[in-house]
Every structure is written in structure tokens, then in C-alpha cells.
Amino acid sequence: MNCPIERHENPELLLAYCTGKLDSETRLALExxxxxxxxxxxxxxxxxxxxxxxxxxxxxxxSTDFNRRLYRRIEEEAAHASWWSRLARPFxxxxxxxxxxxxxxxxxxxxxxxxxxxxxxxxxxxxxxxxSAATIETIQPDQVERTLDDMEMLRQFKLNPxxxxxxxxxxx
Amino acid sequence: MGVVAAAxxxxxxxxxxxxxxxxxxxxxxxxxxxxxxxxxxxxxxQNHAIAEELAQEVFLRVYRSRGTYEPTAxxxxxxxxxxxxxxxxxxxxxxxxxxxxxxxxxxxxMPVRQVSDRGLSVEQKMVYQVKIHEIRRAISTLPxxxxxxVLMHKYEEMEYSQIARVLSCxxxxxxxxLFRAYETxxxxxxxxx
Numbered sequence: 001m002n003c004p005i006e007r008h009e010n011p012e013l014l015l016a017y018c019t020g021k022l023d024s025e026t027r028l029a030l031e032x033x034x035x036x037x038x039x040x041x042x043x044x045x046x047x048x049x050x051x052x053x054x055x056x057x058x059x060x061x062x063s064t065d066f067n068r069r070l071y072r073r074i075e076e077e078a079a080h081a082s083w084w085s086r087l088a089r090p091f092x093x094x095x096x097x098x099x100x101x102x103x104x105x106x107x108x109x110x111x112x113x114x115x116x117x118x119x120x121x122x123x124x125x126x127x128x129x130x131x132s133a134a135t136i137e138t139i140q141p142d143q144v145e146r147t148l149d150d151m152e153m154l155r156q157f158k159l160n161p162x163x164x165x166x167x168x169x170x171x172x
Numbered sequence: 173m174g175v176v177a178a179a180x181x182x183x184x185x186x187x188x189x190x191x192x193x194x195x196x197x198x199x200x201x202x203x204x205x206x207x208x209x210x211x212x213x214x215x216x217x218q219n220h221a222i223a224e225e226l227a228q229e230v231f232l233r234v235y236r237s238r239g240t241y242e243p244t245a246x247x248x249x250x251x252x253x254x255x256x257x258x259x260x261x262x263x264x265x266x267x268x269x270x271x272x273x274x275x276x277x278x279x280x281x282m283p284v285r286q287v288s289d290r291g292l293s294v295e296q297k298m299v300y301q302v303k304i305h306e307i308r309r310a311i312s313t314l315p316x317x318x319x320x321x322v323l324m325h326k327y328e329e330m331e332y333s334q335i336a337r338v339l340s341c342x343x344x345x346x347x348x349x350l351f352r353a354y355e356t357x358x359x360x361x362x363x364x365x
Binding site: 043046052053073074 | 357
């Protein structure tokens with residue numbers, strides 16, 4: 001047998017030997033080789049120590065309430081899921097009914113059409129508002145003139161109340 | 173091989189019954205695989221409380237997935253893939269600092285039964301504790317994937333192919349992981365021979 005370590009051939013052979021997974025024929029051949037190969041013998045001794053050490057490392061026993069805690073978490077999740085599904089049930093029914101499942105898209109399309117109509121109507125409103133703005137623009141200068149006239153009259157009244165009053169009567 | 177295949181089918185069959193609403197089958201799977209999962213997680217994270225917490229999450233995920241379960245692989249492959257994923261996430265989240273603290277507490281995480289029921293003298297118990305501490309430290313020095321591969325190979329006696337499916341890598345990658353891991357362990361533990 002070729003040395004598995006020195007030739008790097010089929011090195012898992014040694015590992016399989018250490019785990020007792022070799023067939024008897026291969027195992028015997030390897031043991032004959034190990035008797036004359038220090039490297040393989042050292043590997044085998046070291047690996048055996050590793051197995052024995054790992055065997056000695058026992059895990060702690062499982063807690064007695066492990067299952068109870070797990071089932072409680074499962075129940076809590078189920079209760080939470082059922083609360084949520086109860087809340088969403090009315091809305092789910094609306095979308096799950098066959099007739100409604102066809103009606104909803106139609107209703108949505110109808111809404112879109114109405115909205116489109118409203119939007120298309122918008123330019124008229126804007127036109128009216130522009131006209132209003134124009135009207136306001138035409139009205140405002142007149143108003144400003146009258147206001148200025150009133151202010152001038154008041155100023156004259158303050159300066160000379162008696163002549164201001166006469167002027168006012170004459171202008172009328 | 174036929175017996176193994178039948179065992180594989182039985183676990184998958186149980187899980188399919190769980191999918192159909194049979195909660196009792198979930199209980200059977202839980203009893204059958206609970207210890208293996210917890211012990212694997214314990215050796216990965218080296219903290220018993222964390223291991224049980226992660227194991228709870230493993231079985232919760234199994235239960236949650238019952239509706240979409242498909243037996244595309246061995247049940248244990250799927251189970252240990254979930255467990256490994258959770259353990260690796262826990263380790264990478266930096267919580268391994270807490271694990272290291274517990275590693276230093278040589279007796280706190282030691283099962284009392286192990287030490288007291290062996291009929292050992294005080295000196296023998298101390299030697300045993302030191303030995304276990306060295307083993308735990310040697311395992312903790314392994315990179316996470318090497319650690320997972322060794323634990324599955326040694327304690328679950330999984331074949332290379334199954335470990336590869338759990339770790340989502342090739343068989344040759346698993347062999348490489350194992351050889352490097354065992355080489356490290358031989359260096360650290362050979363003196364125990």
C-alpha cells in the first residue's frame with residue numbers, strides 16, 4: 001500500500017480508519033502499512049486521542065421544560081396569527097369573493113374615468129379664474145384712484161376743515 | 173442501506189403528516205431529534221442556555237415551514253442546515269464574546285451528572301474538568317465551518333455528502349474542512365493520548 005500521508009493519496013483513508021468505516025480488507029492492508037510507516041502511525045495515534053477526547057465531551061441533558069416552552073411559543077404565534085387574520089377577514093372576504101374579484105377592477109376603472117373627467121374639466125375652471133384675475137386687475141386701478149381721491153380730500157379737510165367742506169359741496 | 177433509506181423516508185413522512193395538520197407527528201420528530209440538535213448547538217456555541225434557545229428557534233422554523241415542506245433532501249439535512257445557519261449567525265453576531273466568558277467558567281456549564289456520578293476522586297474530577305476545558309478550547313479555536321463539519325462528522329456520524337448539503341458546499345470542500353480541523357485538533361489534543 002502507498003503511504004496515504006507521504007503521497008497525499010486518498011488521505012481520507014486514514015480518517016475512515018480512525019472512525020471504523022473501512023472494510024476489513026482495506027483496514028488490514030492499512031494496519032500492515034502502519035506497522036512500518038512512522039508518519040501514518042503518528043497520525044493514527046494522534047487521531048485516536050482526538051476521538052477519545054471528543055467522546056469524553058458529553059453535552060448537558062436537555063431541560064425538562066424544553067418542550068413546554070416550545071409549544072407555548074407555537075401557541076402564542078398561532079394566537080397572534082389568528083388575531084391578525086380576524087382583523088383582516090372583512091377585507092379578505094371582499095377580495096376573495098369571485099364576483100367581487102371581477103367587480104373591483106371594474107370599479108377601479110370607473111373611478112379612474114371619473115377622475116380623468118374631473119381633470120379634463122379643470123382647464124375651464126382655470127380659465128374662469130384667469131378671467132376673474134383679469135377682472136380684478138381691471139377693477140383695482142379704479143378703486144385705487146377713488147381711494148387716492150378720498151385720501152386727498154381727507155388731507156385737505158384736516159388742513160382746512162371749512163374750505164374742504166365747501167370744496168366738497170361744490171364738487172357735488 | 174435499505175434500513176437507512178427507510179429511516180429517511182419515515183422522518184420525511186412524519187413531516188408530511190405535520191404538513192397535513194398532524195401535530196402528533198411533530199411531537200415525534202421533536203422527541204427523536206431534539207437532543208441531537210441541542211447537543212450540536214451546545215458544542216457549536218458552548219453555552220447550554222443559548223443552545224436551547226437556538227434549538228427552540230430551529231424547531232419553530234420547522235413548524236412554521238410545515239405548510240411548504242417538500243422532502244427534497246433528508247429531514248436531518250434540512251434540520252441541521254437550519255441549526256447550523258442559526259449557530260453561525262449567532263457566532264458571527266459577535267455574541268461569541270459571551271461564549272468565551274462561559275468557556276472560562278470550567279464548572280458553570282458542566283453537567284453536574286458528568287462529574288459527580290462517575291465515582292471519581294476529587295483529583296480525578298479536577299483532571300477531568302481540565303481535560304474537558306482543553307477540549308472545549310480546542311474546538312472553539314476552529315473556524316466556524318470547520319467546527320460545524322467536525323461536530324457533524326464526529327457526533328452525528330454524517331457522511332461527507334450530507335455534511336456538504338448542510339453546509340451548501342462540495343464534498344471536496346468538506347474533506348478539506350475536516351482535514352484542516354482534525355489536524356488542528358491533533359496538534360492541540362495529541363498529548364492526551
